[in-house]
Amino acid sequence: MVRTYKVMLLPNNKQRTKLCECAGVARWAYNWALEQEQISYKNSGKFINDRGLRKKLTQLKQTEEYKWLNNYSNNITKQAIKDACKAFKNFFKGRNKFPKFKSKKRSKQSFYQDTVKIVIKETHIKLEKLTTFKKKNKQKINWIKLVEKGRIPTGKNIKYFNPRVTFDGLNWWLSIGIEIQQEANESLTDGIDLGIKDLAVVSTGQKFKNINKTAKVKKLEKHLKRLQRKLSKKYELNKIQTKGGEYCYRKTKNIKKLEFLVLKTQRRLKNIRHDYIHQITASLVRTKPKYVVMESLNTCGILKNKKLSKSIQEQLFYEFKKQMEYKCAWNNIKFILADRFYPSSKTCSNCGSIKTKLSLSERTFRCNECGYEIDRDLNASINLKNYGNSIA
Structure with missing residues (x-):
C-alpha cells in the first residue's frame, strides 16, 4: 500500500x-x-x-x-x-x-x-x-x-x-x-459517534472534547474577527469611482499586509483543528482494532439548521471520517460506514428496542421497554459497534 x-x-x-x-x-x-x-x-x-x-x-x-x-x-x-x-x-x-x-x-x-x-x-x-x-x-x-x-x-x-x-x-x-507493508490486527471493534458537545465518543467510553470551546481557539477567532473588520474598513476608505460610475477598490500595501495576517490567522485556526483530529484518529488506530464503525452523516442536511451550522462546520466531521478511513487502510483495519438511516441514537444498546421520538435536548437515553439509562452519545457508539459485529 x-x-x-x-x-x-x-x-x-x-x-x-x-x-x-x-x-x-x-x-x-x-x-x-x-x-x-x-x-x-x-x-x-x-x-x-x-x-x-x-x-x-x-x-x-x-x-x-x-x-x-x-x-x-x-x-x-x-x-x-x-x-x-x-x-x-x-x-x-x-x-x-x-x-x-x-x-x-x-x-x-x-x-x-x-x-x-x-x-x-x-x-x-x-x-x-x-x-x-x-x-x-x-x-x-x-x-x-x-x-x-x-x-x-x-x-x-x-x-x-x-x-x-x-x-x-x-x-x-x-x-x-x-x-508500506501491512500487519494483522486484533479481533476488537470500535464504534465512533460524532457530535457537537463532544467531537467523538468511542464505544469503550472514551470521550474527546470539542476543541472549539477552548480559550485558545476562542481568542484566535476573536482576533480574526477584528482583523477582518479592520480590513473591510480599509477597503471602504480606498473605494474609487470609475468613469462609468461603478465603484472599485484600490489595494494598498497596508491592505496586503492585513490580508496576509488574516490568511495567517485562518491557517493557524485550521492547523489547530486538523492537528487535534490527527491526534484523536492516531490514538484510536494505535489500539489496532479489527473493525472501526462510523455513521454516514448527512452533513449538508444538518448545516441547514441555522443555530448549529457554525458549530457543525467547525467540528470538521468530513475531515475526521477521511483521516480515519485512510489511517485504517494504512494499518490493515476494516473501516465500516453505517447506513445513514441506521437509528444508532434511538436504539437501546441493552435490549435493542427503538424509540419513536428522541429530541436533541435529551442528553441521557432512557429506554421505555427495559428502563436502561445511559449517555446518549455512548449509547450510539455501542450500537455502531454492534452494527459492525453483525455485518462482519
Missing part, C-alpha cells in the same frame, strides 16, 4: 524564487497543452495524446522564443502535459467539469519532481535543476532544508511515488508517496 508523507520546506530567498519559477513553468505547460487540445479539436475534431504534445514541446524548445524552457527540469513540463490530458479524459468520462486555464493569481502553485532524480536525506531534500550551474558552491541551491528531521523514510529499497512541491500561500510543502 502507498502511504503519503507531507513535509514543510524551509527554502531561502533564492530557492523561493526558483520554486516560484518552476511552478510558473508547470502552469504555462498545462495552459499550453489545453490550448493545443482545443485548437486540434476545432480543426480536426480530435484530441492529441500526451506523447504528441511532448514532441511538439521538444520542437518548441529548439526555437529562440522558447529557449528559456531548457533552464528548467524536463519532468515539470512533461507531467503538466500529462495532467492536462488526464483532465480532458476525466471530462469525457463524466468525472469532472471541462478543464479551465490556470490563473497566475488564483491557481495553486505546484510542480512535479522525478522519482529517480529526487534525493531525500534526514534534514534536506535535493530537487532537480533548480540551478543550471555545475559548480559545487552553486549546486547548493538544489538542496532545500526540511522542517521535520527524519520524517520521510530513506533507504535504497524504498520506492517513491508522485513527488509534488506545492505552495499554500504561506509555506512550501513536499508531498511524496512511499509503499
